[in-house]
Amino acid sequence: MFERLLVANRGEIAVRVMRTAREMGITTIAVYSDADRDSMHVRYADEAYNLPGTTVRESYLNTERILEIIKRSGAQAVHPGYGFFSENTDFARAIESSGVVFVGPPPKAIEIMGDKISSRIAATAAGVAGVPGTAEVLQSAEEIITFGNQHGWPVAIKAAYGGGGRGMRVVHSASEAADALSSAQREALASFGRDECYLERYLTWPRHVEMQIIGDTHGNIVWLGERDCSCQRRHQKLIEESPAPDFPNDIRVQMGEAAVKVAKACGYYNAGTVEFLYQDGQFYFLEMNTRLQVEHPITEAVTGLDLVELQLRVAAGEPLGFAQHEVTHRGHAIEIRLNAEDPSAGRFIPSPGPITRFDRADGPGVRTDAGYEAGDAVSQYYDNLIAKLVVWAPDRERAIARAVRALHETKLEGVTTTIPADLAILTHPDFAAAQHSTKWVEDRLDLSALPVGPTANDTDTSPAPTEVVAEVNGKRVAVKLFLPDVGPTPASRTNQTSNASPTPRSARPQGSTSSSGSGSGNVTVPMQGTVVKVSVEVGQEVQVGDTVIVLEAMKMENSILAERNGTISEIKVQPGDTVGTGDVVAVIS
Template identity: 65%
Template structure:
């Protein structure tokens, strides 16, 4: 069995792996950025190593820093979690070249299935039907326009090496292609480190149904459950449930068998998920996620199978402990997972809401589980994913699970940041959701969120002293050590100068009044593109800047007709919620 696992991730999934490893008697190693130096996963791990930097690129995507932590800690295995390097074959190879176990699939399977283009070819080999689309990377906008003109609009541009809606853009006409492709590539590069994209037909009213599977290194592979993830916004999931409800007889089994065949076609082992689009009795292979997914707990609670434990045992060379028949016999009841994101539903706009969590109280009771990477006093950073936690609820059937989830949501307390909880309640109570008549487009096209907003976040304590890095020396049992400490600015540990705070690019504290011409951003983030220039005439609703917050691009629009009098930001600038970025006269 493995002795020490380094978790190359942060937040909720790092906490999840640390807890599973501890239950197995395995030591854990955390890594952390400057912003995460006192995060929950760091506090829980047996050891922790600094990666430096703030952004993902500077820390959790810094290969050499992570490899140094592996060497220094003596870890004999690495769990990548989800996101970051979890589907990066080069990183997996770098781990195995150190003689360290990779708790994930073989790099060759990541290469083939992690690339959505080659994964479509693998799915075809395994006998799974695929959505019409390209089998090579798109070389430019003209190629996408040609595809749309041939197959009909809308089409979907997708990041070839990503998932979760990151780097995915729906294009309704030929004249939208250039901007959509550029935006998809920027998001893909930011989140996955690769900017290749491809294009496929966009189905008009599909459900998103996926299959959780696990394989071992002895040729065994089983599918554990289906999950429905159709309640989405911006192609990112809000609510997931298992098993997928309302499927015609035989479809679930057919999906499971197709998923296993696709996995075996690339020699897959460890945990993975095959995603399908389902519409009008037919299902099409969408992609394979070569990692553990965010929604894995709903599969766990209806089967009693700890998927992280299985991952660790498979990486250690053990065979799967159950056959397909035994796994299917374990399924019991229905489960629902709610992703609690730091976003204000804002009547359907879903605006990111980074900031400190002043209070977090998880619900409890029969059949209720809450997985989180945060506690009261922790902070949601604009540089990382905005997942506060996951509420997972089991019921003996779907109706009970829905009612119990609503009860748990009413008990859940999150203060200091806005969350998606009001929208989650609106979804669960809607007759369409109850009757399984929703689709991946339903939240944005049908669900009426008029008046649904989050309770305003408590204002940040402007008087709170920021922490700065100080260097000093200490003596322990007669031995001298040079150390670094993070302390309030006014605390003088040594003569070393404090690090300067990064200056915000724009000024202005409050949000712009409607029609004021003082265009303010609604959230903290980074300016990635300025769409106007001084002297340009604009109309109400016209885009003026593109803001990236929590790895998603948001277009900020003009609030009145007029002329651009001043532009206060440039690409790359960091802004805060309420900062004025453009002035219109």
């Protein structure tokens, strides 16, 4: 087993990986951007090194700099987490070429399965049927129109090198094709460093059911059970559970065996997830995620296995140590993602800013995997996942009740979170009856009554002791000073960090991604972000609902729309500009 592990990621997944590594006696090494200088994963690690820059491409997607830190830190292995470089073949090859262990599948498997197009081809060759779609990279909007006319609308544009709903757009008609393709490509490039996309038929009322697999370098591959991830917004998951409800066991076995076939077809080892769409008693191969999944804790809860430990042991060359017939399942587990988003009226607007209070739930069968503590700031530059609340109970009914109880105990203030929407889902009769689908949250769940904005309380943030952080030649060194009568420093865990200086949440205009601006004609933005597209020009006539700009915040694109009819008399921003909450970006006369 290696002794020094670098985690090439941030947030809760970096902390989660480091926790298991620490239990195994492995020294943990973090990397951090300028905006993450005092983040929780940095404080938790044994050592931490700076990745100069703020944006993802400057920092966490900077292969050259990460390789320098690997050499300098003496890391013997690299865990990529999920997102960023976790499914990047070139990164995996660069790690292995440097003589360091990549904690993941072989680069060739990532190349086949990390590319969603070639994964469809490989799954078909293995005898596992997928959703009807294309096997070539999209070159133009005309290809979308031709596919839609042939297979029927709507169709889905998907990032070939991504996952988690990033770089995915649903196209309902030919007129939407060009803009949807451009938007999907921009988001894919920002999130994964690649902008290739492909097409799939968009099923009408499917459930998203995925199968966790694990394999070793000795030829053993097993499936560990399925997860139902159908509660989604913007094709990104909110709540997951295992086992899938109202799911026949014969289908479960068939899906597990199909997942193993797909894995064997590409010479896979380490942890991976084969995703399927399930509708009318049939399942279709969707894609394979060649990495650890966000929702892996619920599989851990029902199997009693530590997937990160298994990953590390497999990467070190150890056999799994168990066979398929030895995998057992017990009870029911639910994971709730706690995101910094305002879900009121179903808008799910990104909500970056400082966390003023974070009280975690406790009690039997409750686990919280977090990447933040009170005093930390959720940055506009990265994913908005704050934490994952995981509950386990002997059966689904009690797991739902425990999840509701735990959500009520969780106090997250300073930013608006998805907790009200999570409660609306868990307490809905459709969810109890397992009648939901991937479209249920956006199409049928009524979120109009959800409160708008946060309920922040003043808190005593006096630090004791004061923690002073020094950065020596790019390496972070933290020193605690017991100094009386000294105010809190930006590095204090219990105080607001220097990672960001957002506008106070109470001053945030209550707009939405589909309606921004005021009666005066000032078009304002409801969150911090970066302008990626200006859709109008001075002198152009606009109507209510027309897109004025496209804003990227927390790795999601948000259309800022005109609230009144009129003529664009002034444009105050251009692509690449960073804007803050309430900033005026255009004027309509």
